[in-house]
Amino acid sequence: MGKPQVLIVDDEEEIRDIVSFFVDSSYPCEVSLACDGEEAIRLLNEKKFELIICDYNMPHKNGGDVYKFLLESGQSCKYVMCSSESPQSFPVFQDSRLMFGYIQKPNLMNGVKEVFQKFKAQSDVSNNNVSMQSYFPISTRLLISLNNMPVNIFLKLSDGKYVKVFSEGSVFDETDFLKYEGKGISQLYALNLSTDVLVQKVQKIIDNISKGTGKTNKAQAVVEIQDLVLSTLKDYGFHEGLAQVVEAQINDTIKICEQDRTLSMLLNKMLKIKGSYISRHSFMLSAVTVALANKVGWNSETTSQKLVMSSLFHDVFLKDDVINEVSRLELKELDEEFINHPQKAAQLLDKIPKVPPDTGRIVMEQHEVGEGAGFPRAIAISETTPLGQLFTFSHYLVDEILDLSSKGEFTMSALEQRMEKVADQSSRYKKFLTLLNELKFF
Numbered sequence: 489m490g491k492p493q494v495l496i497v498d499d500e501e502e503i504r505d506i507v508s509f510f511v512d513s514s515y516p517c518e519v520s521l522a523c524d525g526e527e528a529i530r531l532l533n534e535k536k537f538e539l540i541i542c543d544y545n546m547p548h549k550n551g552g553d554v555y556k557f558l559l560e561s562g563q564s565c566k567y568v569m570c571s572s573e574s575p576q577s578f579p580v581f582q583d584s585r586l587m588f589g590y591i592q593k594p595n596l597m598n599g600v601k602e603v604f605q606k607f608k609a610q611s612d613v614s615n616n617n618v619s620m621q622s623y624f625p626i627s628t629r630l631l632i633s634l635n636n637m638p639v640n641i642f643l644k645l646s647d648g649k650y651v652k653v654f655s656e657g658s659v660f661d662e663t664d665f666l667k668y669e670g671k672g673i674s675q676l677y678a679l680n681l682s683t684d685v686l687v688q689k690v691q692k693i694i695d696n697i698s699k700g701t702g703k704t705n706k707a708q709a710v711v712e713i714q715d716l717v718l719s720t721l722k723d724y725g726f727h728e729g730l731a732q733v734v735e736a737q738i739n740d741t742i743k744i745c746e747q748d749r750t751l752s753m754l755l756n757k758m759l760k761i762k763g764s765y766i767s768r769h770s771f772m773l774s775a776v777t778v779a780l781a782n783k784v785g786w787n788s789e790t791t792s793q794k795l796v797m798s799s800l801f802h803d804v805f806l807k808d809d810v811i812n813e814v815s816r817l818e819l820k821e822l823d824e825e826f827i828n829h830p831q832k833a834a835q836l837l838d839k840i841p842k843v844p845p846d847t848g849r850i851v852m853e854q855h856e857v858g859e860g861a862g863f864p865r866a867i868a869i870s871e872t873t874p875l876g877q878l879f880t881f882s883h884y885l886v887d888e889i890l891d892l893s894s895k896g897e898f899t900m901s902a903l904e905q906r907m908e909k910v911a912d913q914s915s916r917y918k919k920f921l922t923l924l925n926e927l928k929f930f
């Protein structure tokens with residue numbers, strides 16, 4: 489007899505990840521996932537499931553619709569409701585023939601345990617004839633929520649073998665996972681032996697999610713990023729009007745980013761390192777470039793998306809111990825990691841469908857300066873794209889502000905002097921400088 493088929497239905501990706509992690513790590517079964525009632529019904533039509541763990545409130549058919557479908561189609565699948573509300577609150581469950589259990593959110597761990605003890609006792613799954621798998625899957629998204637690897641983590645190769653990709657205790661960040669995301673790998677593996685340690689760690693994340701303080705709380709992330717952008721602007725003397733212009737455009741782009749797994753992962757990274765040079769400089773840059781673009785009249789939706797995404801993600805491959813790119817650029821010898829960061833970020837962004845075309849190009853041009861004194865292609869500013877020029881000019885502005893501030897020398901006139909020097913590099917920059925004055929920046 490094969491492993492029992494279990495279907496987990498929830499519109500929140502984090503909850504699907506966590507419940508399937510608990511189920512996978514503790515019971516020999518095969519897990520399928522659905523993100524709403526409609527997808528669940530489609531899967532139930534295609535395949536026979538022994539058990540379904542189903543949320544109630546979901547878009548495109550709720551948990552009640554799924555239950556009704558099971559009753560009406562005469563299926564014998566055992567139904568477990570997973571919700572913060574109890575089944576008694578919904579009339580559809582009055583016919584309780586298929587109702588097998590109730591997992592009350594956020595007590596997922598205990599709920600899953602109880603349900604499966606009962607499930608094991610009632611089904612033919614004896615502990616003897618189904619041996620526990622030695623590796624169990626864990627979603628990369630869940631792993632990223634941890635601060636360091638609690639156990640050894642493995643990758644499953646196409647020949648069925650497992651290789652260790654993270655050692656226990658190793659510190660990592662989102663960019664370490666990009667190579668897996670890029671290949672469409674959303675699961676890595678842990679050994680059964682380490683289940684307990686992993687469960688303890690994951691339990692903390694669940695507590696955070698249920699308290700609404702989790703890093704994975706999307707709406708909160710959007711608000712937090714927006715606050716960061718606006719407060720950094722204020723800190724450096726931007727006038728109110730500027731903030732208003734950029735607020736809506738930045739907000740729209742962040743919402744688009746949240747719809748993509750890789751981009752939302754990168755946003756979470758930026759939030760995690762907030763206060764660091766990279767994150768302050770990237771958030772500020774997003775506001776400055778958008779404000780300038782509006783002034784130039786480049787204010788289409790796609791343009792602001794390109795500029796905001798370029799700003800937020802142009803330095804994601806830099807480690808957050810970089811102090812300031814401007815001072816770094818003055819070093820004679822740049823290390824390989826620094827030289828490669830524009831290209832790595834550009835290649836990543838170009839692969840993501842939600843990112844508008846040419847965004848990678850802007851990112852690629854971030855360090856092309858003067859008459860070919862920059863990298864990686866060493867081309868003159870006049871050979872870069874107009875949006876690339878706007879971006880590099882804004883990048884100078886932000887870096888000069890941060891550099892002056894870190895030395896305690898920030899005044900508007902000191903900044904103006906520095907920007908005049910920057911503008912000497914290109915006639916286009918001179919035009920941008922005039923616009924900055926019109927924005928009453930100085």
Ligand SMILES: [Fe+2]
Binds near residue numbers: 802829
């Ligand atoms: Fe950079």
Ligand SMILES: [Fe+2]
Binds near residue numbers: 802803883
């Ligand atoms: Fe940068």
